Amino acid sequence: MANGGPVEHGFPHLETVRDAITALYRRLSYDTVHAFDTSVPPVDVAFCDTDDLYLGAQRVARALVRHFRLPDARLIVSFREMEQAASVELTAGPEYFVELNARFRTHRRDIGAALAHEIAHVYLHRLDLSFPGTRANEILTDTVTTYMGAGWLLLDAFRQDGVSSQKLGYLTPEEFGYVLAKRALVFGEDPSPWFTSAPAYEAYVRGRERAGRDGRQPPLTAAGWAGRRRYAQDRRRAQALRPGGGAEGAGYSFAPGGDGPWRVTFPCPTCHQRIRVPVRGRVRARCGLCRTVLECDT
Numbered sequence: 001m002a003n004g005g006p007v008e009h010g011f012p013h014l015e016t017v018r019d020a021i022t023a024l025y026r027r028l029s030y031d032t033v034h035a036f037d038t039s040v041p042p043v044d045v046a047f048c049d050t051d052d053l054y055l056g057a058q059r060v061a062r063a064l065v066r067h068f069r070l071p072d073a074r075l076i077v078s079f080r081e082m083e084q085a086a087s088v089e090l091t092a093g094p095e096y097f098v099e100l101n102a103r104f105r106t107h108r109r110d111i112g113a114a115l116a117h118e119i120a121h122v123y124l125h126r127l128d129l130s131f132p133g134t135r136a137n138e139i140l141t142d143t144v145t146t147y148m149g150a151g152w153l154l155l156d157a158f159r160q161d162g163v164s165s166q167k168l169g170y171l172t173p174e175e176f177g178y179v180l181a182k183r184a185l186v187f188g189e190d191p192s193p194w195f196t197s198a199p200a201y202e203a204y205v206r207g208r209e210r211a212g213r214d215g216r217q218p219p220l221t222a223a224g225w226a227g228r229r230r231y232a233q234d235r236r237r238a239q240a241l242r243p244g245g246g247a248e249g250a251g252y253s254f255a256p257g258g259d260g261p262w263r264v265t266f267p268c269p270t271c272h273q274r275i276r277v278p279v280r281g282r283v284r285a286r287c288g289l290c291r292t293v294l295e296c297d298t
Contacts, residue, residue, distance in 0.1 A: 007160060007167045009203075010174060011210060013139050017175055018272040020131070020143035021182065025271045025289045027129045033290075037187045039149035040067045042194050045112030053079075053105060060112045061098070064119045067150060073122055077115070079105055085168050088118040090125045109196075113153035113168050120145035138170040146171075146179040152191045155180065160199045173200065177207020185211065186270060186290075214269040217251055221282075221295045228297070235279065238262070254279065264298050 025033060044063040047056050054077070061075040074095045081102045089097045098118050104111050120141050124130060129144075131137045145151040155176035157168045167173065180191050181204070195201040216222045218231035231252070238254035239262060252266035262279040271290035277283050283296045 007158070007165050008172050010172055011178065013171060013175055014178070014210075016131070016136055016139045017143050017171065017179060018267070020140040021147060021179075022272045022289070023129060023131075023140065024144055024147060025273070027127055030289075030291055033148075034187075035069070036148045037189070039152060039183075039189060039191065039194075040064065040116075045116075045153060047108040047111050049108060051108070053108070056108065057100070057111055057115070061115050061119070064112070064115055064150060068119055068123045068148065070119070070123060070126070073119075075115075075119070075122075086114040086118050088121050090121060093122075093126075096122050110153075110157040110166075110168065113157040116145050116150040116153050117141060117169060120148070120150065123148075135170065142169045142171045142176070143179055145169075146176055147183050149183070151176060152180055152194055155200045155204060156195050156197050158200045158203060159197050173203030174206045174210070177204035178211050179207070180204055181208035181211035182214075182270070184208075185215075214267075217266070217269070219252060219264055219266060219277075219283075219296045219298045220269065221297045223297075235262075235264075268292055268294070 040063065045060050047060060057077040061077055065073050065075060072094050076095060076097045077100060078097070079100050079102050082099065084101065086098060086100045098115065100111065100114055104114060124141060124144060131140045142151065142154065145154065154169045155173060157166065158173045159166045169176065184190060191204065192201065195204065216224060216227070218227045223231070235254060252264050254262055254264050257263045257278060260278065263276050264279050265274050265276045267273070268275050268287040268290060270292040271287060273287060273289045275285055275287055275294070277285045277296060277298060279298045281298060283298050285294045285296055286292070287294065
């Protein structure tokens with residue numbers, strides 16, 4: 001939790017974020033991912049200063065447990081002085097003990113954000129899905145929280161002005177915006193009206209711009225002139241080096257296809273699984289993981 005200190009910006013964890021999206025699709029079925037097509041609504045996690053602290057925290061926790069489809073999980077929420085925003089004791093369940101930073105006693109509007117991350121930990125624990133290393137695993141948790149419809153709360157908790165700042169989670173604000181935008185492209189859901197923080201909305205816009213670029217990379221037909229020209233040069237260079245294989249481009253690579261045409265491998269702009277298609281002009285491909293249909297010019 002950045003509380004008054006410097007806030008990291010940009011996209012330093014983007015590769016891990018993309019790996020997390022791929023891992024989520026691989027661990028869950030397409031239908032399960034798409035069962036989370038609606039984000040947790042603001043009304044379900046609203047917290048007024050007049051609400052009872054403990055009853056309100058339990059109410060918000062129950063709403064998030066329902067959102068993550070964990071009906072048999074019960075969260076016991078408490079508050080104490082601690083460095084991090086929150087922590088959860090991961091056990092076999094059904095009861096899980098969550099501790100929130102004592103500052104949330106007076107910053108109650110962000111209790112939902114802190115609980116969303118911890119409940120996502122419980123969700124991933126039950127899925128037996130994790131990344132090696134604490135930081136990579138926390139990035140996975142932030143990514144899953146956001147992609148499954150509760151992470152807009154974490155981004156909205158980002159506030160910054162000339163004298164103070166606050167940020168929850170391990171992703172940068174722009175990376176939260178990136179994952180939110182990836183989710184919006186899949187489910188057609190616009191999170192913009194939910195932001196109460198102007199810096200959070202600005203970070204979402206920057207993340208949305210970065211996410212949009214994923215769908216404009218060659219060999220996709222939506223790629224711009226410069227990208228198409230570079231792709232053609234890389235293709236000619238790779239084929240000239242035959243049979244040694246591929247020249248690397250902007251995320252794509254070429255390799256001989258045996259007796260058939262050359263093949264190009266590139267990441268799916270939705271789930272980032274690698275897709276392999278023949279180099280033979282216009283090709284329509286379907287990602288076997290997220291079922292996205294891709295129009296390509298190889």
